[in-house]
Amino acid sequence: EAGPLSPMAPISQPPVILTQDELKKIAAYKAVDFVQSGMVLGLGTGSTAKHAVDRIADLLHQGKLKNIIGIPTSKKTHQQALSLGIPLSDLDSHPNVDLAIDGADEVDSDLNLVKGRGGSLLREKMIESACKKFVVIVDESKLVPHIGANGAMPVEVVPFCWKFTQERLQEMFGYADCLAKLRRNGDSESGEPFVTDNGNYIVDLFFKKDIGDLKAASDAILRLAGVVEHGMFLGMATTVIVAGEFGVTMKNK
Numbered sequence: 001e002a003g004p005l006s007p008m009a010p011i012s013q014p015p016v017i018l019t020q021d022e023l024k025k026i027a028a029y030k031a032v033d034f035v036q037s038g039m040v041l042g043l044g045t046g047s048t049a050k051h052a053v054d055r056i057a058d059l060l061h062q063g064k065l066k067n068i069i070g071i072p073t074s075k076k077t078h079q080q081a082l083s084l085g086i087p088l089s090d091l092d093s094h095p096n097v098d099l100a101i102d103g104a105d106e107v108d109s110d111l112n113l114v115k116g117r118g119g120s121l122l123r124e125k126m127i128e129s130a131c132k133k134f135v136v137i138v139d140e141s142k143l144v145p146h147i148g149a150n151g152a153m154p155v156e157v158v159p160f161c162w163k164f165t166q167e168r169l170q171e172m173f174g175y176a177d178c179l180a181k182l183r184r185n186g187d188s189e190s191g192e193p194f195v196t197d198n199g200n201y202i203v204d205l206f207f208k209k210d211i212g213d214l215k216a217a218s219d220a221i222l223r224l225a226g227v228v229e230h231g232m233f234l235g236m237a238t239t240v241i242v243a244g245e246f247g248v249t250m251k252n253k
């Protein structure tokens with residue numbers, strides 16, 4: 001009878017299943033390969049971008065990168081980068097950003113994005129519009145056939161009469177096709193409104209079908225007084241790096 005030390009048939013290696021966070025880290029590290037000494041860098045916000053900021057700091061401390069200036073896209077990233085000793089500035093002092101690296105909530109095959117479920121869409125859009133190269137880093141769960149049909153499409157609005165603005169957004173897309181909802185802290189309907197780094201509120205649009213003409217929807221939202229910015233990032237990404245179960249893929253515009 002076979003005992004514990006008897007020769008055994010070779011056991012095939014079980015597949016290595018990476019966690020979503022490990023995939024995010026792989027994509028982030030790949031993006032940091034694009035960083036060169038002397039660059040002004042847009043530093044993104046969120047759990048994926050956080051890995052990129054950590055990596056940039058590591059390379060700075062190892063002396064492999066020099067003279068980097070970071071432009072953070074949120075107070076949270078500012079805090080992280082500051083604590084890691086990355087030299088920081090802003091768009092006023094450094095309006096020409098060489099490269100921005102950031103995550104996204106959704107990515108379609110034309111590299112259009114939904115961003116802002118973390119609440120930082122305005123600063124992200126300002127900084128990522130100002131950069132020569134915008135590298136988006138995601139795990140494969142973020143890939144969608146059409147953006148906007150897979151969760152919230154955030155719209156940053158001024159707090160003044162936010163209900164009025166929410167109602168106009170609701171009417172714009174129709175009750176049958178979309179639900180417009182103020183973002184609140186916590187799960188409760190009576191929670192305090194979520195406040196962005198800019199002191200604004202967010203109305204999340206939950207589309208029940210494809211948005212269709214993204215440019216037309218974008219323009220219509222931005223024409224509404226009371227709206228500051230929205231989370232559709234159309235034609236902005238120059239490269240998307242996707243980490244998935246079967247490796248890393250990179251798509252350029």
Ligand code: 5RP
Nearest residue numbers: 046047048103115116118120
């Ligand atoms: C924040 C964002 C984030 O990039 C987006 O929400 C993705 O976050 P994560 O990397 O945590 O999945 O747009 O405003």
